[in-house]
Amino acid sequence: MTAVIDKPANKPRPWAAPPxxxxxxxxxxxxxxxxGIALSFACLAILFPLWIVIVTSLSSRKTIDEAGGLVxxxxxxxxxxxxxxxxxxxxxxxxxxxxLVTLVGTLFSMxxxxxxxxxxxxxxxxxxxxILMTLLATMFFSAGLIPTYLLVQSLGLMDSYLAxxxxxxxxxxxxxxLRGFFMGISQELIDSARIDGAGDFRILRQIVMPLSRAxxxxxxxxxxxxxxxxxxxxxxxxxxxxxxxxxxxxxQLVQKQEAPVGLGQAIKTGQLSGLAVQMAVMVMALLPVxxxxxxxxxxxxxxxxxxAVKG
Amino acid sequence: MSHSxxxxxxxxxxxxxxTPVASGDATGAREKPPAGKLSFRHRFRRDxxxxxxxxxxxxxxLVFNYLPILGNVVAxxxxxxxxxxxxxxxxxxxxxxxxxxxxxxxxxxxxxxxVENTLVLFFVQLVLFFPIPILLALLINSVVRPRVxxxxxxxxxxxxxxxxxxxxxxxxxxxxxxxxxxxLLRENGYDGLDIMTNPGTFPFLLTAESVWKDxxxxxxxxxxxxxxxxxxxxxxxxxxxxxxxxxxxxVTLPALRPVIALLLVLRVxxxxxxxxxxxxLQRDAVxxxxxxxxxxxxxxxxxxxxxxxxxxxxGLIKGVxxxxxxxxxxxxxxxxxxxxxxxx
Numbered sequence: 001m002t003a004v005i006d007k008p009a010n011k012p013r014p015w016a017a018p019p020x021x022x023x024x025x026x027x028x029x030x031x032x033x034x035x036g037i038a039l040s041f042a043c044l045a046i047l048f049p050l051w052i053v054i055v056t057s058l059s060s061r062k063t064i065d066e067a068g069g070l071v072x073x074x075x076x077x078x079x080x081x082x083x084x085x086x087x088x089x090x091x092x093x094x095x096x097x098x099x100l101v102t103l104v105g106t107l108f109s110m111x112x113x114x115x116x117x118x119x120x121x122x123x124x125x126x127x128x129x130x131i132l133m134t135l136l137a138t139m140f141f142s143a144g145l146i147p148t149y150l151l152v153q154s155l156g157l158m159d160s161y162l163a164x165x166x167x168x169x170x171x172x173x174x175x176x177x178l179r180g181f182f183m184g185i186s187q188e189l190i191d192s193a194r195i196d197g198a199g200d201f202r203i204l205r206q207i208v209m210p211l212s213r214a215x216x217x218x219x220x221x222x223x224x225x226x227x228x229x230x231x232x233x234x235x236x237x238x239x240x241x242x243x244x245x246x247x248x249x250x251x252q253l254v255q256k257q258e259a260p261v262g263l264g265q266a267i268k269t270g271q272l273s274g275l276a277v278q279m280a281v282m283v284m285a286l287l288p289v290x291x292x293x294x295x296x297x298x299x300x301x302x303x304x305x306x307x308a309v310k311g
Numbered sequence: 312m313s314h315s316x317x318x319x320x321x322x323x324x325x326x327x328x329x330t331p332v333a334s335g336d337a338t339g340a341r342e343k344p345p346a347g348k349l350s351f352r353h354r355f356r357r358d359x360x361x362x363x364x365x366x367x368x369x370x371x372x373l374v375f376n377y378l379p380i381l382g383n384v385v386a387x388x389x390x391x392x393x394x395x396x397x398x399x400x401x402x403x404x405x406x407x408x409x410x411x412x413x414x415x416x417x418x419x420x421x422x423x424x425x426v427e428n429t430l431v432l433f434f435v436q437l438v439l440f441f442p443i444p445i446l447l448a449l450l451i452n453s454v455v456r457p458r459v460x461x462x463x464x465x466x467x468x469x470x471x472x473x474x475x476x477x478x479x480x481x482x483x484x485x486x487x488x489x490x491x492x493x494x495l496l497r498e499n500g501y502d503g504l505d506i507m508t509n510p511g512t513f514p515f516l517l518t519a520e521s522v523w524k525d526x527x528x529x530x531x532x533x534x535x536x537x538x539x540x541x542x543x544x545x546x547x548x549x550x551x552x553x554x555x556x557x558x559x560x561x562v563t564l565p566a567l568r569p570v571i572a573l574l575l576v577l578r579v580x581x582x583x584x585x586x587x588x589x590x591x592l593q594r595d596a597v598x599x600x601x602x603x604x605x606x607x608x609x610x611x612x613x614x615x616x617x618x619x620x621x622x623x624x625x626g627l628i629k630g631v632x633x634x635x636x637x638x639x640x641x642x643x644x645x646x647x648x649x650x651x652x653x654x655x
Contacts, residue, residue, distance in 0.1 A: 070484065149614065150398030293472045
């Protein structure tokens with residue numbers, strides 16, 4: 001992760017540039033400025049739209065009308081849009097559904113994936129090669145949308161939340177990443193635990209998993225984001241509008257510009273701005289990932305590479 | 312030897328045998344015959360727990376990845392979804408029609424339109440998206456202040472974790488008919504501009520969305536390749552009089568070559584998949600003329616029009632061509648001396 005080659009002897013100053021090696025020429029002023037501008041532009045292109053979305057979601061109807069729509073500079077903060085959306089009704093229900101599907105799904109996916117990854121992490125075991133091939137092959141073909149749809153229908157999963165979890169429960173890529181990490185844990189450590197009488201489940205729980213916190217955090221985030229962001233399976237397998245998760249409701253509210261069920265009147269006549277409501281739904285969708293992902297960020301590279309390379 | 316502090320990475324060490332459970336001594340494993348020579352019963356007794364652990368995943372994969380392959384039978388049927396609520400029963404009772412569905416597809420101009428849109432999108436994305444993560448990685452890599460680097464990376468990675476619904480909603484608020492851009496134009500006396508519904512610029516809109524969402528995430532793998540370059544190489548190049556740019560050309564870029572080749576192979580192998588969810592969400596806004604690709608063609612005919620046999624046939628064509636593309640792309644990579652996705 002760090003580019004620091006020669007550690008500075010004095011206290012670490014994270015904002016300062018570490019000393020350059022002697023052979024490297026000092027950067028020119030123009031070069032530094034150019035880099036700064038390019039990097040700032042890239043970051044602003046991401047942050048500026050998010051800023052507008054957040055500020056508008058927190059603005060009153062008056063501010064929004066004065067600004068002629070989207071609000072750039074906040075003038076007073078009001079949580080009216082959030083209060084209305086979260087006081088029961090369509091969006092509240094959708095948010096709860098999304099949270100529950102994400103929690104249950106992530107737990108299930110992690111349990112299944114970690115078990116499989118550990119089961120495959122000791123090479124030379126019985127059937128190890130066959131199982132690995134069976135999993136790997138799925139990365140190169142897809143049975144197709146229609147056959148998968150017919151299968152889910154035949155299994156009786158239509159209009160069931162299981163249809164949002166089971167068909168997409170595992171990612172072979174994630175299992176490979178976990179497996180790659182587990183393979184790096186020394187065989188001696190595992191052998192010594194075995195001599196002390198620990199079985200495979202106990203070794204996994206008490207030795208392998210505690211040593212793999214970084215990669216477990218990364219893969220948990222990947223699975224959770226997958227469930228949180230999913231909308232297509234819900235649109236395919238659920239017919240009941242009351243069962244829809246947050247992303248599907250967001251399609252209705254933001255893309256199709258419909259008013260949330262029960263709030264139409266308040267938007268037409270009252271204090272509530274339709275735009276603020278749209279923005280508030282968007283903030284609800286982005287907040288969990290925006291808050292969680294930076295914490296896991298420093299593990300990304302480590303987690304991604306150990307597994308991907310050894311695939 | 313057994314107390315070596317170097318963690319053993321099993322792949323590099325060939326195939327080290329797993330210590331048999333029965334053996335009470337860690338070094339004992341080495342005197343045993345290699346795993347392949349043990350009897351099946353012995354190996355089963357030793358490994359049954361590990362095999363059992365993979366069982367849930369294997370079952371899920373068999374049911375949801377392999378079993379549906381059989382469902383491609385409907386591509387050769389006039390499948391009637393109203394026979395039963397159960398797809399399998401409907402399938403067993405639907406008449407076979409041979410290659411009729413395929414014949415219809417090849418005569419369908421909507422199909423060829425979808426093929427054309429898919430290929431155009433693939434090339435536009437390849438040319439406009441592919442280089443950006445490389446350039447961004449070089450930029451980030453040249454930043455030496457650790458905190459600046461960490462903050463920039465956090466910001467650049469962020470949109471990767473947003474859903475397509477959210478990304479498109481953000482773009483709509485910026486570039487839609489009531490978006491930021493239109494608002495600015497109107498305030499200054501111009502007409503508003505709705506980029507989100509303009510079929511002519513649709514491939515570029517899609518590419519811009521992909522760049523916003525995933526270009527930052529794409530730098531990770533390049534950063535890792537860059538971090539693995541030994542500083543000695545740079546120092547040696549500098550000693551030989553290579554300036555900043557020559558060092559980038561002769562040291563940095565060669566280090567990225569295998570990664571670039573691998574990603575190109577993956578991308579070409581996946582050429583017919585150009586972002587299903589992203590496009591499906593915007594298909595109606597721009598209309599099928601510009602917004603229909605192969606995947607949405609399958610969705611429209613199957614899920615919307617309930618013409619399952621026809622849609623499955625289109626999906627099967629795409630699937631078979633895709634497998635061919637993966638194999639071909641790997642072959643090219645091997646010929647070029649790169650490793651590709653799998654080894655020779």
